[in-house]
Amino acid sequence: MRISNIKIIEDSVKSVSCTGDKDSGSHPQIFLKLNEEGSIECYYCGKIFIHKSKFKKNNV
Numbered sequence: 001m002r003i004s005n006i007k008i009i010e011d012s013v014k015s016v017s018c019t020g021d022k023d024s025g026s027h028p029q030i031f032l033k034l035n036e037e038g039s040i041e042c043y044y045c046g047k048i049f050i051h052k053s054k055f056k057k058n059n060v
C-alpha cells in the first residue's frame, strides 16, 4: 500500500475536488464531501483531505 498523502484544508471547507497528483497518478476530477469527522479519502488516489483543526488534534 502506498503511503498516505494528506492534504490539510481549512475548517470552513465542506467539499473538495481531487484530480490526483504527480506521485499517485492523475485521475478524472471528482468532488468529495467531507464526513462528520472532517476528513475524506479520495477513492481514486487515496489522498486524505482533513480539516486543519482535526489534524492538529490527531497529532497531539
Ligand SMILES: [Zn+2]
Binding pocket: 018, 019, 020, 027, 042, 043, 044, 045, 046, 047
Ligand atoms: Zn484523488
